[in-house]
Amino acid sequence: MHEFSVTSQIVGTIIKEAEEHRAKRVVQVNLAIGKLTFLGLEQVRFAYKLLTKGTIAEKSKLIIKEKDGTVKCGKCGYEGDFKYEDNPIYHLSTPSLKCPKCDNIVDIVGGKECTIESIKLVTDKDENK
Amino acid sequence: MKEAVKAEEDEVFDVELDIDILKANRKLAEENRKLLQKNGVKAIDIMGAIGAGKTSLIEKLVEALKGKYRIAAFKGDLTTTIDAEQIAKHGAEVVPINTGKECHLDANLVKKALKRLDLTKIDLLFIENVGNLICPAEFPLGSQKRIVVISVTEGPYMVIKHPFIFADADLVVINKIDLAKAMQVDIKKLEKDVKIINPNAKVAFTNCRTGEGVNTVIEALRL
Numbered sequence: 512m513h514e515f516s517v518t519s520q521i522v523g524t525i526i527k528e529a530e531e532h533r534a535k536r537v538v539q540v541n542l543a544i545g546k547l548t549f550l551g552l553e554q555v556r557f558a559y560k561l562l563t564k565g566t567i568a569e570k571s572k573l574i575i576k577e578k579d580g581t582v583k584c585g586k587c588g589y590e591g592d593f594k595y596e597d598n599p600i601y602h603l604s605t606p607s608l609k610c611p612k613c614d615n616i617v618d619i620v621g622g623k624e625c626t627i628e629s630i631k632l633v634t635d636k637d638e639n640k
Numbered sequence: 641m642k643e644a645v646k647a648e649e650d651e652v653f654d655v656e657l658d659i660d661i662l663k664a665n666r667k668l669a670e671e672n673r674k675l676l677q678k679n680g681v682k683a684i685d686i687m688g689a690i691g692a693g694k695t696s697l698i699e700k701l702v703e704a705l706k707g708k709y710r711i712a713a714f715k716g717d718l719t720t721t722i723d724a725e726q727i728a729k730h731g732a733e734v735v736p737i738n739t740g741k742e743c744h745l746d747a748n749l750v751k752k753a754l755k756r757l758d759l760t761k762i763d764l765l766f767i768e769n770v771g772n773l774i775c776p777a778e779f780p781l782g783s784q785k786r787i788v789v790i791s792v793t794e795g796p797y798m799v800i801k802h803p804f805i806f807a808d809a810d811l812v813v814i815n816k817i818d819l820a821k822a823m824q825v826d827i828k829k830l831e832k833d834v835k836i837i838n839p840n841a842k843v844a845f846t847n848c849r850t851g852e853g854v855n856t857v858i859e860a861l862r863l
Contacts, residue, residue, distance in 0.1 A: 513775065520661050528655060538652065547804065548662065549778050596836045605803050608838050616840045619807070626660045633652050 547622035580622030668747035672782025688789035690771030696848035
């Protein structure tokens with residue numbers, strides 16, 4: 512839903528970082544986006560392309576790693592994927608906050624992140640000397 | 641054509657960043673939460689679709705609780721102060737938050753709005769979000785409790801179609817129950833859907849025009 516504004520923050524951050532490293536170009540950006548965010552990957556890629564145009568990050572490779580939503584149970588210690596309640600009539604798979612093992616209520620511990628993990632930069636060799 | 645520029649191995653290098661773009665809002669929300677707690681203000685988010693009855697619910701809550709608490713409300717809307725004035729009529733101090741074009745409130749807007757209030761003179765704060773069931777789930781504001789209001793006129797599948805906002809809710813208010821029959825909506829089924837997603841959430845049934853069921857909302861919030 513907020514791909515454009517979020518991506519514009521991403522692009523701003525990487526360009527600032529690249530400039531601090533006196534880089535000539537940004538060649539690759541590694542993102543991790545949680546499945547529980549409301550960010551559509553297709554839209555992020557589209558916005559990234561537009562927003563990097565004319566910058567030192569133009570034509571850089573955007574690699575997005577999707578992170579699963581994970582939950583943790585305070586009672587039995589389960590940590591992992593959600594339990595899903597399936598309803599084939601509606602082609603529906605509803606995530607539930609019940610622990611898949613003991614039915615206790617779980618806490619969401621992962622899947623809400625949108626992290627720039629790392630970037631790959633190119634610097635001018637001569638300038639570094 | 642000039643010779644192509646090729647990066648040599650030693651010219652390319654990785655920079656580890658580990659910067660979470662969505663974390664900035666979560667951090668601000670945490671600051672809001674601490675500020676509210678320090679001043680002994682109980683803050684409650686009210687989220688829900690356009691026309692679900694968020695403002696009507698706040699009006700009824702203010703009416704019922706104004707003898708017991710000093711109440712303020714933030715009223716998020718794209719534009720206009722129509723709803724804000726509506727709530728202010730009942731005696732609450734209201735700060736309208738016009739988001740312009742944004743479809744949700746964020747922690748920064750709430751932080752700004754908090755500066756307009758004397759928090760030492762308030763016990764209870766309602767934060768009404770922009771009518772939307774998607775975006776507000778992404779942006780915590782710093783409240784202690786979150787209410788999602790839905791109404792039977794939104795149809796029978798409102799809950800299962802928007803599971804994530806219900807996963808974060810402490811209380812789900814099913815409003816306009818007087819229209820359930822005409823809309824052919826089974827309110828018990830809606831409650832069941834909420835419980836599948838979030839067994840911890842409480843469910844209240846209301847008609848915010850007459851005030852029916854508002855006492856059960858107050859009980860569920862322990863106010």
